[in-house]
Amino acid sequence: MAQPHHLTRCHAAILSTSKRQLTTLRTTTRSIIPQCTRQLHHQTRPARRQPTPAHLTSSPISQPTRRSYHSEHHPDPPPHEYTNSQTTILSAALRHVPTHGFTRDALTLGARDSGFLDVSVQLLPRGEFDLVLFWLASRRGLLRASVDNGLFEKDERVKAGLKLTVEEKTKLLIMERLRMNTEIRHQWQDALALMSLAGNIPLSLSELHALSSEILTLAGDASVDASWYTKRLSVAAIYASSEVVMTRDQSPGLSETEAFVERRVEDSSAIGEKLTGFKQCLGFVGSTAIGLGRSWGLKI
Amino acid sequence: MLSRSVWRNLGYNARRRTAIPEVPYRCFSCSQRAQVDSNKANQDERMTHFGFSNVPESQKESMVGAVFSSVASSYDAMNDFMSLGIHRLWKDHFVRSLNPGSALPSRNTDTTGKGWNILDIAGGTGDIAFRMLDHATNINYDHDTRVTIADINPDMLAEGKKRSIQTPYYNTDRLSFMQGNAQDMPNIPDNSVDLYTVVFGIRNFTDKQAALHEAFRVLKPGGVFACMEFSKVENSVFNAVYKQWSFSAIPMIGQLVAGDRDSYQYLVESIEQFPSQEEFRGMIQKAGFMIPGRGFENLTGGIAAIHKGIKPLSQA
Numbered sequence: 022m023a024q025p026h027h028l029t030r031c032h033a034a035i036l037s038t039s040k041r042q043l044t045t046l047r048t049t050t051r052s053i054i055p056q057c058t059r060q061l062h063h064q065t066r067p068a069r070r071q072p073t074p075a076h077l078t079s080s081p082i083s084q085p086t087r088r089s090y091h092s093e094h095h096p097d098p099p100p101h102e103y104t105n106s107q108t109t110i111l112s113a114a115l116r117h118v119p120t121h122g123f124t125r126d127a128l129t130l131g132a133r134d135s136g137f138l139d140v141s142v143q144l145l146p147r148g149e150f151d152l153v154l155f156w157l158a159s160r161r162g163l164l165r166a167s168v169d170n171g172l173f174e175k176d177e178r179v180k181a182g183l184k185l186t187v188e189e190k191t192k193l194l195i196m197e198r199l200r201m202n203t204e205i206r207h208q209w210q211d212a213l214a215l216m217s218l219a220g221n222i223p224l225s226l227s228e229l230h231a232l233s234s235e236i237l238t239l240a241g242d243a244s245v246d247a248s249w250y251t252k253r254l255s256v257a258a259i260y261a262s263s264e265v266v267m268t269r270d271q272s273p274g275l276s277e278t279e280a281f282v283e284r285r286v287e288d289s290s291a292i293g294e295k296l297t298g299f300k301q302c303l304g305f306v307g308s309t310a311i312g313l314g315r316s317w318g319l320k321i
Numbered sequence: 322m323l324s325r326s327v328w329r330n331l332g333y334n335a336r337r338r339t340a341i342p343e344v345p346y347r348c349f350s351c352s353q354r355a356q357v358d359s360n361k362a363n364q365d366e367r368m369t370h371f372g373f374s375n376v377p378e379s380q381k382e383s384m385v386g387a388v389f390s391s392v393a394s395s396y397d398a399m400n401d402f403m404s405l406g407i408h409r410l411w412k413d414h415f416v417r418s419l420n421p422g423s424a425l426p427s428r429n430t431d432t433t434g435k436g437w438n439i440l441d442i443a444g445g446t447g448d449i450a451f452r453m454l455d456h457a458t459n460i461n462y463d464h465d466t467r468v469t470i471a472d473i474n475p476d477m478l479a480e481g482k483k484r485s486i487q488t489p490y491y492n493t494d495r496l497s498f499m500q501g502n503a504q505d506m507p508n509i510p511d512n513s514v515d516l517y518t519v520v521f522g523i524r525n526f527t528d529k530q531a532a533l534h535e536a537f538r539v540l541k542p543g544g545v546f547a548c549m550e551f552s553k554v555e556n557s558v559f560n561a562v563y564k565q566w567s568f569s570a571i572p573m574i575g576q577l578v579a580g581d582r583d584s585y586q587y588l589v590e591s592i593e594q595f596p597s598q599e600e601f602r603g604m605i606q607k608a609g610f611m612i613p614g615r616g617f618e619n620l621t622g623g624i625a626a627i628h629k630g631i632k633p634l635s636q637a
Contacts, residue, residue, distance in 0.1 A: 104611070106611060106631070106633060106634070107613075125420070125424070126424065126425055129423075129424070129425055130425065132543070133428075136542075136543070136634055137543040137634065138437075138515055138541060138543040138544060139423045139425075139437065139515070140419075140421075140437060140515045140516050140543070140544060140545045141543040141544075141545065141631060143419065143545045143547070143613060143629055143631060144611065144613045144631050145613065145614075146613050146614035146615070146618075146629075147614075
């Protein structure tokens, strides 16, 4: 049966025609299809918003509002997936991290503090890695909270009436997130070692991606092309490398780390410029070559 | 030639054994007869699994008892043959993941008390109990953690007591033995146990849910129920190989090494009857436990699985 499939949408009755009538059907197809499409257009048209008369809108015709591609109706995922009891133990354990590091001891003390037994750390199947993950996830939540509490408004450039670019905001956010690590700076190399164990790498990477995505979203990045990926990659790379620098930073106020972040952001934008320049150059040379070939009579 | 004569001998032995049972209710074939008899006696009694056959609940206990009485002395040798020694790795992993013993000295503010109070159910021969005590002593330097070995079967307990003489815990207050049914342990007070373990035992219980409720009762709030049991293999190819091994090789090894085919036939059938990982997790949850993460950990592709549950803190 070689019945044209699209007919089913128009007239189901036609389908009841027998095989013998198929030849006649083919001839009628040409006339039916335009009718069908016209009908469809008629159906969709009322759905489209009628332009409001100018006198009804109060202001002069406003420009179409720019909408982000991230739906507002889509609820934010919770920062972590732990149950209440797990969260209780983990948040109590975080208080012991500066002295005991990301270890089972910190977990045990956290369990004891919150009224659990030593054995209750079994509630966390990944053990101390759960503590690291919880630290990362909870700090990520705090980063969002600090933006809500006016992180950008406190910046003196904003106070002076300037508007921050996405890049400047990103830099601010990275530094803010790094400052949260200050008190556990001396334990962080252990945590990095834990995260780099083969079994833990996937979760660590997804957490790093969650952080870089959060930073860019908070900074107001609205890219929807391939740069969505490259931006997240570069922020992740900058953040991860400056974290390592920070573990050895003894300077007051983390000024060395800040300078490092500054340089890396400059580097990444420089690389970005070079890449665009290279792409443009490549495109120009390519089109010239094609034009040259055509002028020689090649069938390109 | 030699193998053929051994084979013939085996067949002969097996036939003779089924024909003349030495101990009443000892073997699988007896169980079927017992089932027929009891069915005549009282039709309305509740039935439960005994391997692939159904028996009245009141009889399963004595029948399982008979099985383990007959395997007690050769228990470890048989486990080695059947699992190719892997059961030792499983048990070591089980104990290591539980990390028994308090590594940190107890602080003045702590209310938890010194050392852990561990209850090892169905641990007659003590291989889990001794491992846990060793771990607490040598890894966590905790000399206060104590283990109570409970078993329903006096023969298995006797085997454990005999082995405990070789350990440094013999005749100390860190190790004690108790005969009792895991479904009802009136001499263990409520909220008194830190860690409740049952390793390769729970599938033999007559009423598993009742045993889980009893575990929930004796555990302290925050205490852990940990169970290692044979489970369902997830890879279908591996499952076919495993089924072939357990249904043809294990009863034969049982006959060759322990001279008791029927008890090992029961073992493999009871493994087959045990609920899957997800079902058993549901049963643990039903008893009131919190489930950490996925709730179970498969060992060797799911031949065995470790299940854990944590008793929640009472809502004050």
